[in-house]
Amino acid sequence: MSTALSLEATRLLAMARETLQIEAEAVTALAGRLDERFADAVRCLLACTGRVVVTGMGKSGHIGRKLAATLASTGTPAMFVHPAEASHGDLGMITPADVVLGISNSGESDELSAILPLIKRMGVPLVAFTGRPDSTLARHADVVLDTAVAREACPHNLAPTASTTAQLALGDALAVALLDARGFKADDFARSHPGGSLGRKLLTHVSDVMRSGDDVPRVTTDVPLMGLMREMSAKGLGMSAVVDAAGQVLGIFTDGDLRRVIERTGNSTDLRALSAGDVMHPNPRTVRADALAVEAADLMEASRITSVLVVDDTGALVGALNSNDLMRAKVI
Incomplete structure:
Protein backbone atom coordinates (compact mmCIF):
# COMPACT_ATOMS: atom_id res chain seq x y z
CA MET A 1 0.00 0.00 0.00
CA SER A 2 2.71 2.47 0.97
CA THR A 3 4.68 1.63 -2.20
CA ALA A 4 1.61 2.27 -4.37
CA LEU A 5 1.03 5.59 -2.64
CA SER A 6 4.67 6.50 -3.08
CA LEU A 7 4.58 5.73 -6.79
CA GLU A 8 1.37 7.72 -7.21
CA ALA A 9 2.83 10.67 -5.31
CA THR A 10 5.96 10.54 -7.47
CA ARG A 11 3.88 10.74 -10.64
CA LEU A 12 1.74 13.56 -9.27
CA LEU A 13 4.77 15.59 -8.27
CA ALA A 14 6.37 14.98 -11.65
CA MET A 15 3.22 16.22 -13.43
CA ALA A 16 3.08 19.30 -11.21
CA ARG A 17 6.72 20.18 -11.79
CA GLU A 18 6.37 19.67 -15.54
CA THR A 19 3.32 21.95 -15.58
CA LEU A 20 5.17 24.68 -13.73
CA GLN A 21 8.18 24.30 -16.00
CA ILE A 22 6.08 24.53 -19.18
CA GLU A 23 4.24 27.61 -17.93
CA ALA A 24 7.47 29.26 -16.74
CA GLU A 25 8.99 28.69 -20.17
CA ALA A 26 5.89 30.19 -21.81
CA VAL A 27 6.17 33.37 -19.74
CA THR A 28 9.93 33.60 -20.35
CA ALA A 29 9.42 33.25 -24.10
CA LEU A 30 6.70 35.91 -23.95
CA ALA A 31 9.07 38.33 -22.25
CA GLY A 32 11.62 37.77 -24.99
CA ARG A 33 9.08 38.64 -27.71
CA LEU A 34 7.98 41.98 -26.28
CA ASP A 35 8.71 44.85 -28.65
CA GLU A 36 7.48 48.31 -29.61
CA ARG A 37 3.95 46.95 -29.98
CA PHE A 38 3.74 46.61 -26.20
CA ALA A 39 4.63 50.30 -25.87
CA ASP A 40 1.98 51.06 -28.52
CA ALA A 41 -0.60 49.21 -26.42
CA VAL A 42 0.38 51.15 -23.31
CA ARG A 43 0.15 54.45 -25.18
CA CYS A 44 -3.24 53.46 -26.59
CA LEU A 45 -4.63 52.73 -23.12
CA LEU A 46 -3.07 55.87 -21.65
CA ALA A 47 -4.78 57.98 -24.31
CA CYS A 48 -8.18 56.46 -23.50
CA THR A 49 -10.58 59.05 -22.08
CA GLY A 50 -13.24 56.47 -21.30
CA ARG A 51 -12.73 52.96 -20.02
CA VAL A 52 -10.73 49.95 -21.09
CA VAL A 53 -13.36 47.36 -22.03
CA VAL A 54 -11.88 43.87 -21.69
CA THR A 55 -13.60 41.00 -23.47
CA GLY A 56 -13.00 37.32 -24.11
CA MET A 57 -14.73 33.92 -24.11
CA GLY A 58 -14.18 30.90 -21.91
CA LYS A 59 -10.89 30.73 -20.03
CA SER A 60 -9.69 33.86 -21.84
CA GLY A 61 -12.78 35.59 -20.47
CA HIS A 62 -11.82 34.59 -16.93
CA ILE A 63 -8.37 36.09 -17.51
CA GLY A 64 -10.08 39.18 -18.92
CA ARG A 65 -12.19 39.65 -15.79
CA LYS A 66 -9.08 39.52 -13.65
CA LEU A 67 -7.24 41.96 -15.92
CA ALA A 68 -10.15 44.42 -15.84
CA ALA A 69 -10.15 44.27 -12.05
CA THR A 70 -6.37 44.79 -11.90
CA LEU A 71 -6.52 47.76 -14.26
CA ALA A 72 -9.38 49.36 -12.34
CA SER A 73 -7.53 49.03 -9.02
CA THR A 74 -4.33 50.52 -10.39
CA GLY A 75 -5.59 53.73 -11.92
CA THR A 76 -7.00 52.66 -15.29
CA PRO A 77 -10.83 52.64 -15.37
CA ALA A 78 -11.84 49.28 -16.82
CA MET A 79 -14.69 46.79 -17.01
CA PHE A 80 -15.35 43.37 -18.50
CA VAL A 81 -18.00 42.81 -21.18
CA HIS A 82 -18.93 39.26 -22.14
CA PRO A 83 -18.78 38.98 -25.95
CA ALA A 84 -21.90 36.79 -26.16
CA GLU A 85 -23.89 39.28 -24.08
CA ALA A 86 -22.46 42.10 -26.20
CA SER A 87 -24.32 40.67 -29.20
CA HIS A 88 -27.55 40.89 -27.23
CA GLY A 89 -27.43 44.46 -26.02
CA ASP A 90 -24.31 44.84 -23.88
CA LEU A 91 -22.43 46.31 -26.84
CA GLY A 92 -24.18 49.53 -25.80
CA MET A 93 -21.82 49.64 -22.81
CA ILE A 94 -18.98 50.51 -25.19
CA THR A 95 -18.61 54.17 -26.16
CA PRO A 96 -16.36 55.93 -28.71
CA ALA A 97 -14.22 57.17 -25.80
CA ASP A 98 -13.31 53.61 -24.79
CA VAL A 99 -10.61 51.16 -25.84
CA VAL A 100 -11.43 47.47 -26.27
CA LEU A 101 -8.93 44.84 -25.21
CA GLY A 102 -9.86 41.49 -26.77
CA ILE A 103 -8.36 38.24 -25.49
CA SER A 104 -8.44 34.97 -27.46
CA ASN A 105 -5.68 32.42 -27.88
CA SER A 106 -7.02 31.25 -31.25
CA GLY A 107 -8.31 34.67 -32.22
CA GLU A 108 -11.30 32.92 -33.81
CA SER A 109 -13.87 32.79 -31.02
CA ASP A 110 -17.25 33.05 -32.78
CA GLU A 111 -18.81 35.30 -30.14
CA LEU A 112 -15.86 37.68 -30.15
CA SER A 113 -15.50 37.65 -33.96
CA ALA A 114 -19.16 38.61 -34.33
CA ILE A 115 -18.72 41.94 -32.55
CA LEU A 116 -15.34 42.96 -34.01
CA PRO A 117 -16.76 44.69 -37.13
CA LEU A 118 -19.20 46.62 -34.94
CA ILE A 119 -16.39 47.76 -32.65
CA LYS A 120 -14.37 48.94 -35.64
CA ARG A 121 -17.40 50.68 -37.13
CA MET A 122 -17.71 52.67 -33.88
CA GLY A 123 -14.11 53.82 -34.32
CA VAL A 124 -13.10 52.29 -30.98
CA PRO A 125 -9.40 51.32 -30.80
CA LEU A 126 -8.84 47.58 -30.37
CA VAL A 127 -5.88 45.93 -28.64
CA ALA A 128 -5.59 42.16 -29.04
CA PHE A 129 -4.00 39.42 -26.95
CA THR A 130 -3.83 36.41 -29.27
CA GLY A 131 -1.64 33.42 -30.00
CA ARG A 132 -2.28 33.75 -33.74
CA PRO A 133 -1.15 36.99 -35.37
CA ASP A 134 -3.01 35.99 -38.57
CA SER A 135 -6.36 35.44 -36.83
CA THR A 136 -9.62 37.34 -37.26
CA LEU A 137 -9.03 39.14 -33.96
CA ALA A 138 -5.54 40.19 -35.02
CA ARG A 139 -6.72 41.47 -38.42
CA HIS A 140 -9.26 43.77 -36.77
CA ALA A 141 -6.90 45.00 -34.05
CA ASP A 142 -4.96 48.27 -34.01
CA VAL A 143 -2.29 46.70 -31.79
CA VAL A 144 -1.57 42.97 -31.60
CA LEU A 145 0.33 41.42 -28.70
CA ASP A 146 1.45 37.86 -29.42
CA THR A 147 0.63 35.48 -26.55
CA ALA A 148 1.47 32.26 -28.41
CA VAL A 149 2.91 29.36 -26.43
CA ALA A 150 4.93 26.39 -27.64
CA ARG A 151 2.54 23.94 -25.95
CA GLU A 152 -0.10 23.73 -23.28
CA ALA A 153 0.74 22.15 -19.95
CA CYS A 154 -2.18 19.79 -20.48
CA PRO A 155 -0.71 16.38 -21.45
CA HIS A 156 -3.11 16.33 -24.43
CA ASN A 157 -2.05 19.86 -25.42
CA LEU A 158 -5.71 20.87 -25.34
CA ALA A 159 -6.82 22.49 -22.07
CA PRO A 160 -5.88 26.20 -21.87
CA THR A 161 -3.10 26.24 -19.29
CA ALA A 162 0.18 27.73 -20.48
CA SER A 163 -1.72 30.00 -22.88
CA THR A 164 -3.89 31.47 -20.12
CA THR A 165 -0.83 31.84 -17.89
CA ALA A 166 0.82 33.85 -20.68
CA GLN A 167 -2.30 36.01 -21.04
CA LEU A 168 -2.43 36.59 -17.29
CA ALA A 169 1.26 37.53 -17.10
CA LEU A 170 1.02 39.88 -20.07
CA GLY A 171 -2.05 41.53 -18.57
CA ASP A 172 -0.16 42.12 -15.32
CA ALA A 173 2.79 43.52 -17.27
CA LEU A 174 0.44 45.91 -19.07
CA ALA A 175 -1.19 47.03 -15.81
CA VAL A 176 2.16 47.60 -14.12
CA ALA A 177 3.50 49.58 -17.07
CA LEU A 178 0.36 51.71 -17.04
CA LEU A 179 0.45 52.46 -13.32
CA ASP A 180 4.09 53.45 -13.63
CA ALA A 181 3.35 55.71 -16.59
CA ARG A 182 0.50 57.33 -14.64
CA GLY A 183 2.68 57.92 -11.59
CA PHE A 184 0.30 55.75 -9.56
CA LYS A 185 1.45 55.66 -5.92
CA ALA A 186 0.74 53.55 -2.86
CA ASP A 187 -1.77 56.08 -1.51
CA ASP A 188 -3.61 56.01 -4.86
CA PHE A 189 -3.81 52.22 -4.53
CA ALA A 190 -5.11 52.59 -0.99
CA ARG A 191 -7.97 54.81 -2.16
CA SER A 192 -9.08 51.99 -4.44
CA HIS A 193 -8.84 49.49 -1.56
CA PRO A 194 -10.34 51.22 1.49
CA GLY A 195 -11.41 47.87 2.94
CA GLY A 196 -7.99 46.27 2.69
CA SER A 197 -5.10 46.40 5.13
CA LEU A 198 -3.11 48.79 2.93
CA GLY A 199 -6.13 51.08 2.63
CA ARG A 200 -6.55 51.18 6.38
CA LYS A 201 -2.86 51.96 6.89
CA LEU A 202 -2.72 54.73 4.31
CA LEU A 203 -6.16 56.26 4.79
CA THR A 204 -6.76 56.02 8.55
CA HIS A 205 -5.65 59.09 10.48
Whole structure:
Protein backbone atom coordinates (compact mmCIF):
# COMPACT_ATOMS: atom_id res chain seq x y z
CA MET A 1 0.00 0.00 0.00
CA SER A 2 2.71 2.47 0.97
CA THR A 3 4.68 1.63 -2.20
CA ALA A 4 1.61 2.27 -4.37
CA LEU A 5 1.03 5.59 -2.64
CA SER A 6 4.67 6.50 -3.08
CA LEU A 7 4.58 5.73 -6.79
CA GLU A 8 1.37 7.72 -7.21
CA ALA A 9 2.83 10.67 -5.31
CA THR A 10 5.96 10.54 -7.47
CA ARG A 11 3.88 10.74 -10.64
CA LEU A 12 1.74 13.56 -9.27
CA LEU A 13 4.77 15.59 -8.27
CA ALA A 14 6.37 14.98 -11.65
CA MET A 15 3.22 16.22 -13.43
CA ALA A 16 3.08 19.30 -11.21
CA ARG A 17 6.72 20.18 -11.79
CA GLU A 18 6.37 19.67 -15.54
CA THR A 19 3.32 21.95 -15.58
CA LEU A 20 5.17 24.68 -13.73
CA GLN A 21 8.18 24.30 -16.00
CA ILE A 22 6.08 24.53 -19.18
CA GLU A 23 4.24 27.61 -17.93
CA ALA A 24 7.47 29.26 -16.74
CA GLU A 25 8.99 28.69 -20.17
CA ALA A 26 5.89 30.19 -21.81
CA VAL A 27 6.17 33.37 -19.74
CA THR A 28 9.93 33.60 -20.35
CA ALA A 29 9.42 33.25 -24.10
CA LEU A 30 6.70 35.91 -23.95
CA ALA A 31 9.07 38.33 -22.25
CA GLY A 32 11.62 37.77 -24.99
CA ARG A 33 9.08 38.64 -27.71
CA LEU A 34 7.98 41.98 -26.28
CA ASP A 35 8.71 44.85 -28.65
CA GLU A 36 7.48 48.31 -29.61
CA ARG A 37 3.95 46.95 -29.98
CA PHE A 38 3.74 46.61 -26.20
CA ALA A 39 4.63 50.30 -25.87
CA ASP A 40 1.98 51.06 -28.52
CA ALA A 41 -0.60 49.21 -26.42
CA VAL A 42 0.38 51.15 -23.31
CA ARG A 43 0.15 54.45 -25.18
CA CYS A 44 -3.24 53.46 -26.59
CA LEU A 45 -4.63 52.73 -23.12
CA LEU A 46 -3.07 55.87 -21.65
CA ALA A 47 -4.78 57.98 -24.31
CA CYS A 48 -8.18 56.46 -23.50
CA THR A 49 -10.58 59.05 -22.08
CA GLY A 50 -13.24 56.47 -21.30
CA ARG A 51 -12.73 52.96 -20.02
CA VAL A 52 -10.73 49.95 -21.09
CA VAL A 53 -13.36 47.36 -22.03
CA VAL A 54 -11.88 43.87 -21.69
CA THR A 55 -13.60 41.00 -23.47
CA GLY A 56 -13.00 37.32 -24.11
CA MET A 57 -14.73 33.92 -24.11
CA GLY A 58 -14.18 30.90 -21.91
CA LYS A 59 -10.89 30.73 -20.03
CA SER A 60 -9.69 33.86 -21.84
CA GLY A 61 -12.78 35.59 -20.47
CA HIS A 62 -11.82 34.59 -16.93
CA ILE A 63 -8.37 36.09 -17.51
CA GLY A 64 -10.08 39.18 -18.92
CA ARG A 65 -12.19 39.65 -15.79
CA LYS A 66 -9.08 39.52 -13.65
CA LEU A 67 -7.24 41.96 -15.92
CA ALA A 68 -10.15 44.42 -15.84
CA ALA A 69 -10.15 44.27 -12.05
CA THR A 70 -6.37 44.79 -11.90
CA LEU A 71 -6.52 47.76 -14.26
CA ALA A 72 -9.38 49.36 -12.34
CA SER A 73 -7.53 49.03 -9.02
CA THR A 74 -4.33 50.52 -10.39
CA GLY A 75 -5.59 53.73 -11.92
CA THR A 76 -7.00 52.66 -15.29
CA PRO A 77 -10.83 52.64 -15.37
CA ALA A 78 -11.84 49.28 -16.82
CA MET A 79 -14.69 46.79 -17.01
CA PHE A 80 -15.35 43.37 -18.50
CA VAL A 81 -18.00 42.81 -21.18
CA HIS A 82 -18.93 39.26 -22.14
CA PRO A 83 -18.78 38.98 -25.95
CA ALA A 84 -21.90 36.79 -26.16
CA GLU A 85 -23.89 39.28 -24.08
CA ALA A 86 -22.46 42.10 -26.20
CA SER A 87 -24.32 40.67 -29.20
CA HIS A 88 -27.55 40.89 -27.23
CA GLY A 89 -27.43 44.46 -26.02
CA ASP A 90 -24.31 44.84 -23.88
CA LEU A 91 -22.43 46.31 -26.84
CA GLY A 92 -24.18 49.53 -25.80
CA MET A 93 -21.82 49.64 -22.81
CA ILE A 94 -18.98 50.51 -25.19
CA THR A 95 -18.61 54.17 -26.16
CA PRO A 96 -16.36 55.93 -28.71
CA ALA A 97 -14.22 57.17 -25.80
CA ASP A 98 -13.31 53.61 -24.79
CA VAL A 99 -10.61 51.16 -25.84
CA VAL A 100 -11.43 47.47 -26.27
CA LEU A 101 -8.93 44.84 -25.21
CA GLY A 102 -9.86 41.49 -26.77
CA ILE A 103 -8.36 38.24 -25.49
CA SER A 104 -8.44 34.97 -27.46
CA ASN A 105 -5.68 32.42 -27.88
CA SER A 106 -7.02 31.25 -31.25
CA GLY A 107 -8.31 34.67 -32.22
CA GLU A 108 -11.30 32.92 -33.81
CA SER A 109 -13.87 32.79 -31.02
CA ASP A 110 -17.25 33.05 -32.78
CA GLU A 111 -18.81 35.30 -30.14
CA LEU A 112 -15.86 37.68 -30.15
CA SER A 113 -15.50 37.65 -33.96
CA ALA A 114 -19.16 38.61 -34.33
CA ILE A 115 -18.72 41.94 -32.55
CA LEU A 116 -15.34 42.96 -34.01
CA PRO A 117 -16.76 44.69 -37.13
CA LEU A 118 -19.20 46.62 -34.94
CA ILE A 119 -16.39 47.76 -32.65
CA LYS A 120 -14.37 48.94 -35.64
CA ARG A 121 -17.40 50.68 -37.13
CA MET A 122 -17.71 52.67 -33.88
CA GLY A 123 -14.11 53.82 -34.32
CA VAL A 124 -13.10 52.29 -30.98
CA PRO A 125 -9.40 51.32 -30.80
CA LEU A 126 -8.84 47.58 -30.37
CA VAL A 127 -5.88 45.93 -28.64
CA ALA A 128 -5.59 42.16 -29.04
CA PHE A 129 -4.00 39.42 -26.95
CA THR A 130 -3.83 36.41 -29.27
CA GLY A 131 -1.64 33.42 -30.00
CA ARG A 132 -2.28 33.75 -33.74
CA PRO A 133 -1.15 36.99 -35.37
CA ASP A 134 -3.01 35.99 -38.57
CA SER A 135 -6.36 35.44 -36.83
CA THR A 136 -9.62 37.34 -37.26
CA LEU A 137 -9.03 39.14 -33.96
CA ALA A 138 -5.54 40.19 -35.02
CA ARG A 139 -6.72 41.47 -38.42
CA HIS A 140 -9.26 43.77 -36.77
CA ALA A 141 -6.90 45.00 -34.05
CA ASP A 142 -4.96 48.27 -34.01
CA VAL A 143 -2.29 46.70 -31.79
CA VAL A 144 -1.57 42.97 -31.60
CA LEU A 145 0.33 41.42 -28.70
CA ASP A 146 1.45 37.86 -29.42
CA THR A 147 0.63 35.48 -26.55
CA ALA A 148 1.47 32.26 -28.41
CA VAL A 149 2.91 29.36 -26.43
CA ALA A 150 4.93 26.39 -27.64
CA ARG A 151 2.54 23.94 -25.95
CA GLU A 152 -0.10 23.73 -23.28
CA ALA A 153 0.74 22.15 -19.95
CA CYS A 154 -2.18 19.79 -20.48
CA PRO A 155 -0.71 16.38 -21.45
CA HIS A 156 -3.11 16.33 -24.43
CA ASN A 157 -2.05 19.86 -25.42
CA LEU A 158 -5.71 20.87 -25.34
CA ALA A 159 -6.82 22.49 -22.07
CA PRO A 160 -5.88 26.20 -21.87
CA THR A 161 -3.10 26.24 -19.29
CA ALA A 162 0.18 27.73 -20.48
CA SER A 163 -1.72 30.00 -22.88
CA THR A 164 -3.89 31.47 -20.12
CA THR A 165 -0.83 31.84 -17.89
CA ALA A 166 0.82 33.85 -20.68
CA GLN A 167 -2.30 36.01 -21.04
CA LEU A 168 -2.43 36.59 -17.29
CA ALA A 169 1.26 37.53 -17.10
CA LEU A 170 1.02 39.88 -20.07
CA GLY A 171 -2.05 41.53 -18.57
CA ASP A 172 -0.16 42.12 -15.32
CA ALA A 173 2.79 43.52 -17.27
CA LEU A 174 0.44 45.91 -19.07
CA ALA A 175 -1.19 47.03 -15.81
CA VAL A 176 2.16 47.60 -14.12
CA ALA A 177 3.50 49.58 -17.07
CA LEU A 178 0.36 51.71 -17.04
CA LEU A 179 0.45 52.46 -13.32
CA ASP A 180 4.09 53.45 -13.63
CA ALA A 181 3.35 55.71 -16.59
CA ARG A 182 0.50 57.33 -14.64
CA GLY A 183 2.68 57.92 -11.59
CA PHE A 184 0.30 55.75 -9.56
CA LYS A 185 1.45 55.66 -5.92
CA ALA A 186 0.74 53.55 -2.86
CA ASP A 187 -1.77 56.08 -1.51
CA ASP A 188 -3.61 56.01 -4.86
CA PHE A 189 -3.81 52.22 -4.53
CA ALA A 190 -5.11 52.59 -0.99
CA ARG A 191 -7.97 54.81 -2.16
CA SER A 192 -9.08 51.99 -4.44
CA HIS A 193 -8.84 49.49 -1.56
CA PRO A 194 -10.34 51.22 1.49
CA GLY A 195 -11.41 47.87 2.94
CA GLY A 196 -7.99 46.27 2.69
CA SER A 197 -5.10 46.40 5.13
CA LEU A 198 -3.11 48.79 2.93
CA GLY A 199 -6.13 51.08 2.63
CA ARG A 200 -6.55 51.18 6.38
CA LYS A 201 -2.86 51.96 6.89
CA LEU A 202 -2.72 54.73 4.31
CA LEU A 203 -6.16 56.26 4.79
CA THR A 204 -6.76 56.02 8.55
CA HIS A 205 -5.65 59.09 10.48
CA VAL A 206 -5.01 59.45 14.19
CA SER A 207 -8.15 61.58 14.46
CA ASP A 208 -10.20 58.62 13.19
CA VAL A 209 -9.21 56.30 16.04
CA MET A 210 -8.16 58.49 18.98
CA ARG A 211 -10.07 59.04 22.22
CA SER A 212 -11.23 62.64 22.54
CA GLY A 213 -13.18 64.97 24.82
CA ASP A 214 -13.99 63.62 28.26
CA ASP A 215 -12.59 60.19 27.32
CA VAL A 216 -9.04 61.58 27.48
CA PRO A 217 -7.48 61.32 30.96
CA ARG A 218 -5.92 64.61 31.99
CA VAL A 219 -4.96 66.44 35.20
CA THR A 220 -3.09 69.62 36.04
CA THR A 221 0.25 69.59 37.84
CA ASP A 222 -1.24 70.43 41.24
CA VAL A 223 -3.58 67.44 41.38
CA PRO A 224 -2.53 65.00 44.14
CA LEU A 225 -1.19 61.60 43.12
CA MET A 226 -4.34 59.93 44.44
CA GLY A 227 -6.47 62.17 42.21
CA LEU A 228 -4.21 61.34 39.27
CA MET A 229 -4.67 57.60 39.93
CA ARG A 230 -8.46 58.02 40.09
CA GLU A 231 -8.42 59.80 36.70
CA MET A 232 -6.38 56.98 35.19
CA SER A 233 -8.73 54.34 36.58
CA ALA A 234 -11.82 56.16 35.40
CA LYS A 235 -10.61 56.58 31.80
CA GLY A 236 -9.07 53.12 31.43
CA LEU A 237 -6.08 54.01 29.27
CA GLY A 238 -3.43 53.10 31.80
CA MET A 239 -2.06 56.63 31.75
CA SER A 240 -2.98 60.29 32.08
CA ALA A 241 -1.77 63.46 30.46
CA VAL A 242 -0.53 66.25 32.72
CA VAL A 243 -1.40 69.67 31.33
CA ASP A 244 -1.26 73.32 32.32
CA ALA A 245 -4.27 75.58 32.72
CA ALA A 246 -4.32 76.25 28.96
CA GLY A 247 -4.31 72.55 28.10
CA GLN A 248 -0.70 72.45 26.94
CA VAL A 249 0.89 69.03 27.45
CA LEU A 250 3.58 69.12 30.14
CA GLY A 251 3.97 65.44 30.86
CA ILE A 252 2.46 61.99 31.14
CA PHE A 253 2.03 59.49 33.96
CA THR A 254 1.51 55.77 33.32
CA ASP A 255 0.91 52.57 35.27
CA GLY A 256 4.59 51.85 34.80
CA ASP A 257 5.52 55.23 36.27
CA LEU A 258 3.41 54.43 39.34
CA ARG A 259 5.34 51.22 39.94
CA ARG A 260 8.60 53.06 39.55
CA VAL A 261 7.55 55.78 42.01
CA ILE A 262 6.66 53.15 44.61
CA GLU A 263 9.92 51.27 44.06
CA ARG A 264 11.95 54.50 44.27
CA THR A 265 10.33 56.02 47.34
CA GLY A 266 9.52 52.90 49.33
CA ASN A 267 8.35 53.85 52.81
CA SER A 268 10.40 57.04 52.92
CA THR A 269 7.75 59.26 51.31
CA ASP A 270 4.06 59.72 51.92
CA LEU A 271 2.62 59.16 48.42
CA ARG A 272 -0.36 61.30 49.34
CA ALA A 273 1.95 64.29 49.54
CA LEU A 274 3.03 63.94 45.90
CA SER A 275 1.37 65.82 43.09
CA ALA A 276 1.04 65.06 39.38
CA GLY A 277 3.82 67.57 38.70
CA ASP A 278 6.14 65.66 41.05
CA VAL A 279 5.70 62.26 39.41
CA MET A 280 4.98 62.99 35.75
CA HIS A 281 7.34 62.06 32.93
CA PRO A 282 8.06 65.40 31.21
CA ASN A 283 8.18 66.02 27.45
CA PRO A 284 6.29 62.87 26.46
CA ARG A 285 6.01 61.46 22.96
CA THR A 286 3.11 63.06 21.09
CA VAL A 287 1.53 62.79 17.66
CA ARG A 288 -0.60 65.15 15.60
CA ALA A 289 -4.28 64.39 15.00
CA ASP A 290 -3.80 64.70 11.23
CA ALA A 291 -0.96 62.14 11.17
CA LEU A 292 -1.61 58.69 9.77
CA ALA A 293 -2.55 56.14 12.40
CA VAL A 294 0.27 53.93 11.16
CA GLU A 295 2.72 56.71 12.05
CA ALA A 296 1.42 56.60 15.62
CA ALA A 297 1.91 52.82 15.59
CA ASP A 298 5.49 53.23 14.37
CA LEU A 299 6.19 55.84 17.06
CA MET A 300 4.83 53.60 19.79
CA GLU A 301 6.85 50.63 18.57
CA ALA A 302 10.08 52.62 18.23
CA SER A 303 9.63 54.19 21.68
CA ARG A 304 8.44 50.93 23.27
CA ILE A 305 5.30 52.55 24.62
CA THR A 306 1.68 51.40 24.43
CA SER A 307 -0.08 54.76 24.39
CA VAL A 308 0.54 58.23 23.01
CA LEU A 309 -0.94 61.69 23.50
CA VAL A 310 -2.41 63.58 20.56
CA VAL A 311 -1.81 67.32 20.26
CA ASP A 312 -2.68 70.13 17.87
CA ASP A 313 -0.15 72.38 16.17
CA THR A 314 0.17 74.50 19.34
CA GLY A 315 0.94 71.52 21.57
CA ALA A 316 -2.47 71.50 23.25
CA LEU A 317 -3.95 68.13 24.19
CA VAL A 318 -6.75 67.00 21.84
CA GLY A 319 -6.77 63.24 22.26
CA ALA A 320 -5.04 60.01 23.19
CA LEU A 321 -4.81 56.49 21.85
CA ASN A 322 -3.22 53.20 22.73
CA SER A 323 -2.26 50.03 20.93
CA ASN A 324 -5.70 48.52 21.53
CA ASP A 325 -7.30 51.40 19.62
CA LEU A 326 -4.98 50.72 16.69
CA MET A 327 -5.70 47.00 16.78
CA ARG A 328 -9.46 47.58 16.78
CA ALA A 329 -9.03 49.79 13.72
CA LYS A 330 -6.91 46.98 12.17
CA VAL A 331 -4.03 49.36 11.63
CA ILE A 332 -1.74 46.92 13.45
